Amino acid sequence: MEHTQYSLLQLSDTHLQAAGKRLKTGDSGAQALKSAISKAFRMLPRFDGVILSGDLVDRGAQEEYLELKEGLRDLPADLPVFFCLGNHDASDAFAKVFGPLGASDFNDVSESHYQYSTPLFQCNGQTVRLVVLDTLEPGDDQGHLCPKRLQWLHTTLSRYPKDRILLVMHHLPFLTGSGLFDSMVVEERHALREVLFAFPTVERILCGHFHRSCVTQLGAIPVVVSPSTVHAYPLSYRGRKHEPLVIDEPPGFTIHRFIHDAHNAYWVSHFVQHSP
Numbered sequence: 305m306e307h308t309q310y311s312l313l314q315l316s317d318t319h320l321q322a323a324g325k326r327l328k329t330g331d332s333g334a335q336a337l338k339s340a341i342s343k344a345f346r347m348l349p350r351f352d353g354v355i356l357s358g359d360l361v362d363r364g365a366q367e368e369y370l371e372l373k374e375g376l377r378d379l380p381a382d383l384p385v386f387f388c389l390g391n392h393d394a395s396d397a398f399a400k401v402f403g404p405l406g407a408s409d410f411n412d413v414s415e416s417h418y419q420y421s422t423p424l425f426q427c428n429g430q431t432v433r434l435v436v437l438d439t440l441e442p443g444d445d446q447g448h449l450c451p452k453r454l455q456w457l458h459t460t461l462s463r464y465p466k467d468r469i470l471l472v473m474h475h476l477p478f479l480t481g482s483g484l485f486d487s488m489v490v491e492e493r494h495a496l497r498e499v500l501f502a503f504p505t506v507e508r509i510l511c512g513h514f515h516r517s518c519v520t521q522l523g524a525i526p527v528v529v530s531p532s533t534v535h536a537y538p539l540s541y542r543g544r545k546h547e548p549l550v551i552d553e554p555p556g557f558t559i560h561r562f563i564h565d566a567h568n569a570y571w572v573s574h575f576v577q578h579s580p
């Protein structure tokens with residue numbers, strides 16, 4: 305009996321560059337994206353949706369988003385793609401290539417930020433719903449959730465008291481112990497916790513940003529951080545003078561599968577490495 309009800313592919317920190325360009329590290333975001341999609345579909349023949357969890361491109365330029373759009377043609381044309389923005393993104397350039405959020409058929413579209421919700425599928429009479437948060441603050445690598453964004457989250461979660469919520473955000477809402485990244489986590493993470501703890505419907509948070517896989521929890525909510533498709537960062541970093549920014553470790557992506565057995569239904573997250 306098939307127990308998997310729904311499979312999501314999470315591609316994070318794809319960092320696409322303009323055609324023919326490479327990252328400072330020498331990596332190609334386009335080549336890495338192609339390799340990740342190819343590996344994912346060798347592991348599973350079919351997905352129900354794809355999440356791109358921020359740092360879609362490297363400099364927030366329109367030509368980079370065009371390259372991303374080209375790279376995503378490797379996905380089946382009817383596969384839904386859910387975007388989330390990161391600190392390397394620029395919402396205006398993104399919208400010029402992928403269209404404004406207001407023109408989408410997502411629910412609860414925010415007027416001021418790239419935030420929305422959408423139902424994914426039904427499980428035992430409940431809707432499993434994706435809610436995407438925007439932690440991008442232009443000009444700042446640190447993640448932010450201003451009162452407006454947090455109010456939107458509260459209002460949106462209040463609207464669906466019976467749904468099972470999968471929350472996606474680029475920046476981490478917790479400290480990792482990494483000197484490189486802990487100055488760039490969500491500054492208002494304590495205010496976020498206050499909102500989330502009022503909603504037991506939130507059953508998993510998916511992030512990117514860290515360029516490494518890791519897992520923690522906010523109260524009872526598991527937080528799963530997907531690696532970058534392009535390269536991996538070290539856990540501790542002493543600066544460019546002392547060592548290269550990326551380390552000799554394969555990049556990757558994450559497959560989240562919703563499993564339905566006789567007694568329970570739950571998400572299982574699988575980290576996968578690939579070799580661009």
Ligand SMILES: [Fe+2]
Nearest residue numbers: 317359513515
């Ligand atoms: Fe990134």
